[in-house]
Amino acid sequence: MSPFDRIVDRTGTESLKWVYPRKVLKVEDALPMWVADMDFEAPPAVVDALRLRVDHGIFGYPLVPPSFFAAAIDWLNRRHGWAVEKKGMAMTPGIVPALNYCVRAFTRPGDPVIIQTPVYHPFYYAIENNGRRVVRNPLRFDGRRYTMDLEDLRTRIDAPGRMIILCSPHNPVGRVWDRDELEALGRIAVERDLLVIADEIHHDLVFRGHRHHVLASLSPELAQQTVTCIAPSKTFNTAGLATAAVVAANPDLLKKFEDEAERSGFDLGNALGIVAFEAAYRHGEAWLDELLPYLEGNIDLIAAFLAERLPEIKLIRPEGTYLALLDCRALGLAPDALNEFFLKRAGVYFSDGLMFGKELEGFVRINFGCPRSVLREALERIERAVRSQ
Numbered sequence: 001m002s003p004f005d006r007i008v009d010r011t012g013t014e015s016l017k018w019v020y021p022r023k024v025l026k027v028e029d030a031l032p033m034w035v036a037d038m039d040f041e042a043p044p045a046v047v048d049a050l051r052l053r054v055d056h057g058i059f060g061y062p063l064v065p066p067s068f069f070a071a072a073i074d075w076l077n078r079r080h081g082w083a084v085e086k087k088g089m090a091m092t093p094g095i096v097p098a099l100n101y102c103v104r105a106f107t108r109p110g111d112p113v114i115i116q117t118p119v120y121h122p123f124y125y126a127i128e129n130n131g132r133r134v135v136r137n138p139l140r141f142d143g144r145r146y147t148m149d150l151e152d153l154r155t156r157i158d159a160p161g162r163m164i165i166l167c168s169p170h171n172p173v174g175r176v177w178d179r180d181e182l183e184a185l186g187r188i189a190v191e192r193d194l195l196v197i198a199d200e201i202h203h204d205l206v207f208r209g210h211r212h213h214v215l216a217s218l219s220p221e222l223a224q225q226t227v228t229c230i231a232p233s234k235t236f237n238t239a240g241l242a243t244a245a246v247v248a249a250n251p252d253l254l255k256k257f258e259d260e261a262e263r264s265g266f267d268l269g270n271a272l273g274i275v276a277f278e279a280a281y282r283h284g285e286a287w288l289d290e291l292l293p294y295l296e297g298n299i300d301l302i303a304a305f306l307a308e309r310l311p312e313i314k315l316i317r318p319e320g321t322y323l324a325l326l327d328c329r330a331l332g333l334a335p336d337a338l339n340e341f342f343l344k345r346a347g348v349y350f351s352d353g354l355m356f357g358k359e360l361e362g363f364v365r366i367n368f369g370c371p372r373s374v375l376r377e378a379l380e381r382i383e384r385a386v387r388s389q
């Protein structure tokens with residue numbers, strides 16, 4: 001038995017994932033497979049480090065120790081072949097806050113910001129809630145796989161406010177962008193003076209046959225106009241500890257980012273988040289190397305189950321992350337009816353595809369970061385509901 005097979009009851013921990021469908025949507029026994037955290041315990045080394053810190057009993061304002069950045073620097077070097085320096089890094093309470101700081105720091109009200117849709121919905125909010133304009137550079141979809149439309153991207157770059165928020169690997173389409181695609185995007189960015197905010201939070205969650213390429217590592221010129229957002233929070237399931245980092249080789253960009261974070265009142269971090277961040281990057285590697293094949297096994301289960309028993313629903317096979325799109329268009333249900341069907345008839349709660357963009361009408365996003373028995377139960381529930389339609 002894999003340690004990831006163990007079912008850990010999250011009741012009583014005020015988990016957003018588990019509470020929302022029950023308390024807000026009032027469906028008592030729906031299996032929650034939506035917001036992006038996993039139903040797995042963090043690596044034992046992370047839990048031990050937190051326990052030690054908790055045992056101390058005093059949780060006053062923390063400093064960020066040099067070892068915090070050193071752990072991330074070692075990880076990025078070892079795992080991603082990317083050499084970064086502490087002077088080019090800053091802590092942030094999360095990637096979503098960092099995206100908001102970037103929008104405010106690098107653009108002015110009314111400016112356009114490009115995103116590659118469909119995409120993680122807080123990208124839209126970071127732009128719109130700060131009074132900027134979303135400019136869509138829709139991904140291409142051949143019915144099976146998504147690719148970037150770089151010809152279209154060229155036509156979207158406009159003055160002023162040349163900025164793009166890149167999602168790499170991409171949530172929710174599950175692409176781990178190839179080096180060629182990223183190099184082509186990078187060339188356009190350099191030629192056209194396009195600032196890239198690279199959200200690489202899913203950088204470690206990459207499956208066999210694929211490799212994550214850090215955009216900023218592709219050329220020194222590109223590094224000068226990229227702000228990269230990283231965190232151990234998706235990889236090691238510590239999102240509730242609200243601690244992440246940005247990397248910017250260009251000191252002007254880093255300074256502007258830090259000034260904006262300060263204007264937002266963010267200065268000191270989360271005492272426990274700092275400990276978990278460092279422990280995860282320092283001691284989490286063996287755990288991650290066990291997690292990845294487990295997640296891949298879950299994808300194989302979804303793929304085989306759908307192919308054999310539910311061919312109406314198609315898996316867009318992800319190359320990374322623990323999130324996958326299900327193309328449910330063949331069920332012929334309108335968007336509200338589709339959500340209602342999964343939640344009330346099947347008893348599973350997925351993310352509505354439309355949340356990520358109008359391109360995903362008829363799709364849902366499943367979070368398969370859960371024990372395999374739970375995933376199997378979810379698939380069987382869907383099968384029963386479809387067959388009794």
Ligand SMILES: Cc1ncc(COP(=O)(O)O)c(C=O)c1O
Binds near residue numbers: 093096201233
């Ligand atoms: C692409 C992407 N960026 C950011 C986040 C969330 O980042 P944080 O919790 O650090 O704000 C997520 C969570 O799912 C994500 O998928």
